[in-house]
Amino acid sequence: MKPKTDVPLQDEPRELRSELMVLNVGPQHPSTHGVLRVVVTLAGEEIVDLVPHIGYLHSGFEKTMEHRTYTQNFTYTPRMDYVHSFAHDLAYALAVEKLVGAQVPERAETIRIILNELSRIASHLIFVATGLLDLGAMTPFFYAFREREAILDLFEWVSGQRFHHNYIRVGGLKEDVPEEFVPELKKFLAGFLAKVDDYQGMFDGSPIFESRAREIGVIPPEVAINLGLTGGSLRASGVNYDVRKAHPYGGYDKYDFDVPLGTRGDVYDRMIVRLEEMRQSHRIIAQAVERIEPGPIRDPNPHLSLPPREMLGRSMEALIYHFKLVTEGFHPPLGEVYVPTESARGELAYYIVSDGGSRPYRVKIRTPEFVNIQSLAYASKGHQFADFIAILATLDPVLGGIDR
Amino acid sequence: MRLERALAYAAERGYAVEEARDLVWIDVPRDDLPGFFEAAQELGFNYLANVVGIDYSSYPEPRPERFAVLYELVSIKGWKDGDGSRFFARVWVPERDPVLPSAVPFYASANFFEREIYDLLGLRFEGHPDLRKILTPEDLEGHPLRKDYPLGETPTQFKDGRYIDPASFRAGLAGGDPGLTGRRGGARRGFAEIYEDVRRAQAAEGEDA
Incomplete structure (x- = not known):
């Protein structure tokens, strides 16, 4: 800057003063992945302090779920994490099934795992696409969304919906998958691994990406555990904690897959771990497609599952059960349940308290994003402001899940 | 273990x-x-x-x-x-x-x-370092997950200007004050004004009788 000419020259230079600057980021900004507001204190470009403010998307799901029947609540579960929505459906269904003691048939279990893993791939594709977009790489975004589109088409085929599927039910599934689903799925699987390699080739090894991602936002394993970080971000720090392996649920113990781990816990590792997880999800689906066999898709217990439609005209009993289930719902016994599961973002669990009525007494949802976002301050302090965007992207926040 | x-x-x-x-x-x-x-x-x-x-x-x-x-x-x-x-x-x-x-x-x-x-x-x-509200708006009073927190209910207004306030409607069913009617456009204003309308209408009825 040129000195102003009208300022008289002084014998001694003025004292150079510096002060901290407070910068408000969000809540309406594309790089905050939703309506997250972060107040950052900066010394020049360096982050001194950071406070996330959440709640802009709070919808009171927990309170609403107390006033809907157990089956009606499937409307709300996918709306929390709209990126990996099958994880929420599954976590809620597993908790209620444990409460009522439902037996899920083999076929339903396999289809659930296929859909859950497909959904995980779709979520990781968004993670990679938007994460790289935040770092200035625009090309991968279009390729990743092409594959995600193929997955959403499969979902639409199965459930009629692309996002909010409402397909899983307590004790099984709403209906069977269409005949063409498995051949189409095989077509998708055949070409997918080569595409993951393509994505990796787009950024892995690039010196620009390396300098933006290596040693940025490092979270050591002890700190990550204490902060409650879970999911791919925790595994990037080298902690081998995947709920699918550590506390198997929903039939995951029958499948053979690895848990990819990072070593440094920086932005780079978090990105690579997600890519590797896509390959592992592909491996699980490939095994599941081989296992899928014809059979029932719902628990035959008439107190839980609706009778087949054609029975209603012939059987009085079936009509009564149908009427009772639709108007009132089923009544689980008194008690409390909790089933931890692994969503694309980390440990996801529903704590359900039943008072014996047809509606839950209390539902507490442990969403991984809500806990993971607490690591943001630790990971960002001491870094440049531009790195904060990369760190936020690799913690994979979904604001619907944070605010519930 | x-x-x-x-x-x-x-x-x-x-x-x-x-x-x-x-x-x-x-x-x-x-x-x-x-x-x-x-x-x-x-x-x-x-x-x-x-x-x-x-x-x-x-x-x-x-x-x-x-x-x-x-x-x-x-x-x-x-x-x-x-x-x-x-x-x-x-x-x-x-x-x-x-x-x-x-x-x-x-x-x-x-x-x-x-x-x-x-x-x-x-x-x-x-001993919490930063105990502030986190999810609900700052001007919201009360704690929604408490069982005695009232559910949100909005008065329904009909075309003729009559409106139903759900809480008083239920009270009416149980034999209490029904508070069913108000002046045209009354529901467009805040709750306090609605209750003020009802109170004034009741007072006017009392004077007539």
Whole structure:
């Protein structure tokens, strides 16, 4: 800057003063992945302090779920994490099934795992696409969304919906998958691994990406555990904690897959771990497609599952059960349940308290994003402001899940 | 197994233990909580996975106190010698004195969980570094997850200007003051004005008679 000419020259230079600057980021900004507001204190470009403010998307799901029947609540579960929505459906269904003691048939279990893993791939594709977009790489975004589109088409085929599927039910599934689903799925699987390699080739090894991602936002394993970080971000720090392996649920113990781990816990590792997880999800689906066999898709217990439609005209009993289930719902016994599961973002669990009525007494949802976002301050302090965007992207926040 | 050691610790101090559906709850007295967290960390429970706050005021079975706060402690599998043991440390909190010690000095992940419970259930955590509301708007009064928090209901206005205020409508069904009608456009203003309208209309009726 040129000195102003009208300022008289002084014998001694003025004292150079510096002060901290407070910068408000969000809540309406594309790089905050939703309506997250972060107040950052900066010394020049360096982050001194950071406070996330959440709640802009709070919808009171927990309170609403107390006033809907157990089956009606499937409307709300996918709306929390709209990126990996099958994880929420599954976590809620597993908790209620444990409460009522439902037996899920083999076929339903396999289809659930296929859909859950497909959904995980779709979520990781968004993670990679938007994460790289935040770092200035625009090309991968279009390729990743092409594959995600193929997955959403499969979902639409199965459930009629692309996002909010409402397909899983307590004790099984709403209906069977269409005949063409498995051949189409095989077509998708055949070409997918080569595409993951393509994505990796787009950024892995690039010196620009390396300098933006290596040693940025490092979270050591002890700190990550204490902060409650879970999911791919925790595994990037080298902690081998995947709920699918550590506390198997929903039939995951029958499948053979690895848990990819990072070593440094920086932005780079978090990105690579997600890519590797896509390959592992592909491996699980490939095994599941081989296992899928014809059979029932719902628990035959008439107190839980609706009778087949054609029975209603012939059987009085079936009509009564149908009427009772639709108007009132089923009544689980008194008690409390909790089933931890692994969503694309980390440990996801529903704590359900039943008072014996047809509606839950209390539902507490442990969403991984809500806990993971607490690591943001630790990971960002001491870094440049531009790195904060990369760190936020690799913690994979979904604001619907944070605010519930 | 770490869980057995935690149960032995509980038995030593006479804490009640409940087991159901592969889950374990240990009832920790409120004042012993910091000591219990310290002992749990020494036993290897290094990960606080979840904090659940529950209002039992309309639960069909009697409970010791109105509120319960559950801390899910986990020895994380896959790090050092963690074995995946998990249990819930349960603290009963009375309605008169809804205060309990914070877990943040021991587990950093408790920070947002406790703020959430403070916001939605109205329990205060002593020693929390930043106890503010977290999810609900700053001007919202009350704690929505309490069972006595009223559900949001809006008066319905009909074309002829008549409106139904759901709460008074239900009161009318039970023989109370129905408060069914108001002046045209009354419902477009705030609640206070609506009630003011009703009061004025009733006063006018009284004068006529």
